[in-house]
Amino acid sequence: MTDPAVAMSVILGLIASGDAVTRPALARETGLSPSTVEAHLETLRRHRLIAPGGPAARVGRGRPAGTFVIGGDVCVIAAISITAGHVELAVMTLGQCCLAYEKYDSAIADGPQVVLGALQERLRAMLSSLTETRLLVISIGLPGPVDSHRGIPVRPPIMPGWDEYPVAGEFTEEFGCLTVVDNDVNLMALGESRALPADELPLLYVKVGTGIGGGLVTADGKLHRGAHGAAGDIGHIRVLSDNHRVCSCGNVDCLEAVASVAAMARALGEEQEVPELGQEDLIAAVRTGDPSATRIVRLGASILGEAAASLVHLYNPARISLGGPLTAASDDLLAGVRAVVYQRALPLATRNLTLSHSVLGQEAAIVGASVAAIDAVLSARFIRERLRGA
Numbered sequence: 001m002t003d004p005a006v007a008m009s010v011i012l013g014l015i016a017s018g019d020a021v022t023r024p025a026l027a028r029e030t031g032l033s034p035s036t037v038e039a040h041l042e043t044l045r046r047h048r049l050i051a052p053g054g055p056a057a058r059v060g061r062g063r064p065a066g067t068f069v070i071g072g073d074v075c076v077i078a079a080i081s082i083t084a085g086h087v088e089l090a091v092m093t094l095g096q097c098c099l100a101y102e103k104y105d106s107a108i109a110d111g112p113q114v115v116l117g118a119l120q121e122r123l124r125a126m127l128s129s130l131t132e133t134r135l136l137v138i139s140i141g142l143p144g145p146v147d148s149h150r151g152i153p154v155r156p157p158i159m160p161g162w163d164e165y166p167v168a169g170e171f172t173e174e175f176g177c178l179t180v181v182d183n184d185v186n187l188m189a190l191g192e193s194r195a196l197p198a199d200e201l202p203l204l205y206v207k208v209g210t211g212i213g214g215g216l217v218t219a220d221g222k223l224h225r226g227a228h229g230a231a232g233d234i235g236h237i238r239v240l241s242d243n244h245r246v247c248s249c250g251n252v253d254c255l256e257a258v259a260s261v262a263a264m265a266r267a268l269g270e271e272q273e274v275p276e277l278g279q280e281d282l283i284a285a286v287r288t289g290d291p292s293a294t295r296i297v298r299l300g301a302s303i304l305g306e307a308a309a310s311l312v313h314l315y316n317p318a319r320i321s322l323g324g325p326l327t328a329a330s331d332d333l334l335a336g337v338r339a340v341v342y343q344r345a346l347p348l349a350t351r352n353l354t355l356s357h358s359v360l361g362q363e364a365a366i367v368g369a370s371v372a373a374i375d376a377v378l379s380a381r382f383i384r385e386r387l388r389g390a
Helices: 004-017 023-030 034-046 112-128 167-175 184-194 255-259 261-272 279-287 291-315 332-344 361-378 380-389
Strands: 050-055 066-070 075-082 086-093 098-105 134-142 178-183 203-208 212-217 319-323 354-357
Touching: 004 023, 004 034, 004 066, 004 361, 004 380, 023 034, 034 050, 075 112, 075 184, 075 361, 086 112, 086 361, 098 112, 112 167, 134 167, 134 184, 134 361, 167 178, 178 184, 178 361, 184 203, 184 212, 184 319, 184 361, 203 291, 212 255, 212 291, 255 261, 255 291, 261 279, 261 291, 279 291, 291 332, 319 332, 332 354, 361 380
Parallel strands: 075 134, 134 178, 203 319, 319 354
Antiparallel strands: 050 066, 075 086, 086 098, 203 212
């Protein structure tokens, strides 16, 4: 490792994971000399990316070695999740200690200037209340296709006015730090994968909400984005339907046009002749055991299950996690998807498959955004920029 930035990235990763937190352990794991490790640790300390921890467990008669931890309370990251109807915002330390959190209503259809303008004001207020902190990275999840390299949404069906809006560039200019932007379900999948044992990867995360999205984490813990970041956009897979619903993307019979929470709410409203029925109304009806709502959810689950069975054959995941607001209200969605997947997919693909609710539940989005931000801090690219600016 002749590149100092790469070496320091590896050291940071070892400390963050807990695999090596002392000087001798870091030298052993990296293959670097003790003097080189010490020089890199001093640089990381100077930039406040690591801090002294407590003494390590005593081995033998000597004095126990000192340990290191990621960051402290000075260097922070901002994790943001933007959905169709609300925004979550958290400021955290590099050790994922939450210093401030807020969730508020916000309509994505109001456009980027309105949504992001209000968000920036709230983030500035949050940071001003946290004295002696330095913002390193902002991570933002958006409910639509994202070019993560440029940090922009690309023709997002439920985000009018957002196409190619420079989200990352605007936040970087406003706050003077690196900003990473990704699809919200990708971030949910990333966060979920870090909460699972290694033998439950690859992971397919499916969010059922206003739309339907998927995120795939490979066996080595990496997000699979595909060639241009469009992997996992499963809501626009065509499914069999008698209603021939027009999707927000303009096509007919997309999965999310017939099996999303929004689609189920619309179906319930049509049946009850209440056209303005919304997603919260459907969820409330399911919670109370309304027969019509339950039947509609079970029908949607069977359609989603057919799509999931195809994805099982394509990806062969070890686990499928279901997320979204409906999963917290009822087990009908999970039960219906599970039944169809085990019926339709071949035994080899389902023999050891776990299909369950998300282990992070409603926290998946904000946890995933924080993980993406911390991963950015641990990257050689980020460290190289820090050294260049020193």
